[in-house]
Amino acid sequence: MRIIGTVAGxxxxxxxxxxxFEIILQPRRxxxxxRYARLYYRNTWRVWRAxxxxxxxxxxxxxxxxxxxxxxxxxxxxxxxxxxxxxFALVSWSLRLPIVSPERVPHFxxxxxxxxxxxxxxxxxDVTPAASLGRALTVMEAGLGFAFLAIMISYxxxxxxxxxxxxxxxxxxxxxxxxxxxxxxxxxRLGRAGRLExxxxxxxxxxxxxxxxxxxxxxxxxxxxYRSQHDNQSWVAVLAMILDTCALLMxxxxxxxxxxxxxxxxxxxxxxxxxxxxxxxxxxxxxxxxSPEKQRQRMRELLEEAGHDLHDEAEAAARLAELRRMYEPFxxxxxxxxxxxxxxxxxxxxxxxxxxxxxxxxxTPGIGSLPAVADGDDHFR
Numbered sequence: 001m002r003i004i005g006t007v008a009g010x011x012x013x014x015x016x017x018x019x020x021f022e023i024i025l026q027p028r029r030x031x032x033x034x035r036y037a038r039l040y041y042r043n044t045w046r047v048w049r050a051x052x053x054x055x056x057x058x059x060x061x062x063x064x065x066x067x068x069x070x071x072x073x074x075x076x077x078x079x080x081x082x083x084x085x086x087x088f089a090l091v092s093w094s095l096r097l098p099i100v101s102p103e104r105v106p107h108f109x110x111x112x113x114x115x116x117x118x119x120x121x122x123x124x125x126d127v128t129p130a131a132s133l134g135r136a137l138t139v140m141e142a143g144l145g146f147a148f149l150a151i152m153i154s155y156x157x158x159x160x161x162x163x164x165x166x167x168x169x170x171x172x173x174x175x176x177x178x179x180x181x182x183x184x185x186x187x188x189r190l191g192r193a194g195r196l197e198x199x200x201x202x203x204x205x206x207x208x209x210x211x212x213x214x215x216x217x218x219x220x221x222x223x224x225x226y227r228s229q230h231d232n233q234s235w236v237a238v239l240a241m242i243l244d245t246c247a248l249l250m251x252x253x254x255x256x257x258x259x260x261x262x263x264x265x266x267x268x269x270x271x272x273x274x275x276x277x278x279x280x281x282x283x284x285x286x287x288x289x290x291s292p293e294k295q296r297q298r299m300r301e302l303l304e305e306a307g308h309d310l311h312d313e314a315e316a317a318a319r320l321a322e323l324r325r326m327y328e329p330f331x332x333x334x335x336x337x338x339x340x341x342x343x344x345x346x347x348x349x350x351x352x353x354x355x356x357x358x359x360x361x362x363x364t365p366g367i368g369s370l371p372a373v374a375d376g377d378d379h380f381r
Contacts, residue, residue: 069222095133180237196307
């Protein structure tokens with residue numbers, strides 16, 4: 001029993017340290033199958049998601065889902081600390097290391113108390129080790145606890161900086177592509193403003209955002225559970241809008257060069273596929289067609305009215321469907337896993353942007369996008 005307890009205690013300590021190292025310090029995806037953090041998030045999210053599905057009101061459901069990311073992170077930290085404390089206590093108890101305590105025969109709970117006070121460096125002195133090996137183990141745990149807590153505290157600013165950086169582009173998509181953001185609305189607003197030549201600058205920005213999304217969510221997978229400030233925005237929705245926009249620019253809208261659209265499409269699809277792979281999300285068919293025939297016809301008419309020159313309808317529809325099959329199943333799987341809503345390629349009706357809404361002032365009737373500007377006024381461009 002002493003050998004079994006000692007081995008179990010050492011194994012628990014090593015398991016926690018390896019898991020924390022992979023989550024906090026190792027900036028790359030981990031390929032081995034068994035991971036405590038993966039089991040933790042898989043099971044806790046399954047329960048949290050099931051409870052959220054019982055909430056019918058959209059805002060209440062989104063509010064409930066938004067709590068999971070930060071709360072689960074605190075829960076993971078607490079489980080790591082608990083595992084280390086129990087691991088050291090199990091080693092000391094199994095080796096029957098002598099300790100000075102008010103109890104004549106110390107119980108396992110006394111060793112847990114000694115381990116906890118040592119890990120948090122409390123130093124009460126009511127329970128102390130009485131042998132050289134026990135003192136060495138106590139010093140080791142105190143140093144480990146100090147370093148472990150310091151690393152966890154320093155981890156949070158890095159995580160929230162990555163989250164904030166992700167959300168900047170998501171917020172910028174509001175006035176550019178609507179709420180929720182859609183590719184059709186983005187191209188319409190660009191055409192109506194007479195700024196078709198500016199599309200490549202947006203694509204360059206989105207290509208970098210997709211690369212940063214892939215890097216940050218591979219390094220910190222918990223960011224996938226962090227939801228945006230507005231209920232109609234999400235990182236999956238913006239990723240879908242970027243891929244839809246690139247697909248339309250490559251096969252539907254006539255342009256002299258589609259090179260930047262191809263680069264952005266490749267990076268965004270890379271992000272969608274790799275994130276689905278790392279998060280163990282299987283590709284799935286979307287719940288509904290994101291661009292039905294009637295909606296596609298209306299989008300072509302509006303794009304032509306906005307000043308876009310379009311390719312032949314039949315050929316463009318076939319090529320667009322082929323491109324969509326390359327990324328839509330991955331986006332649908334991610335959206336279903338995290339309870340996001342995939343936006344259509346073109347909205348049925350123009351909706352008010354988030355910047356136009358207020359709890360104190362209703363939206364001005366008739367305004368569905370940015371106002372038109374004169375040629376000499378660049379205020380809204």
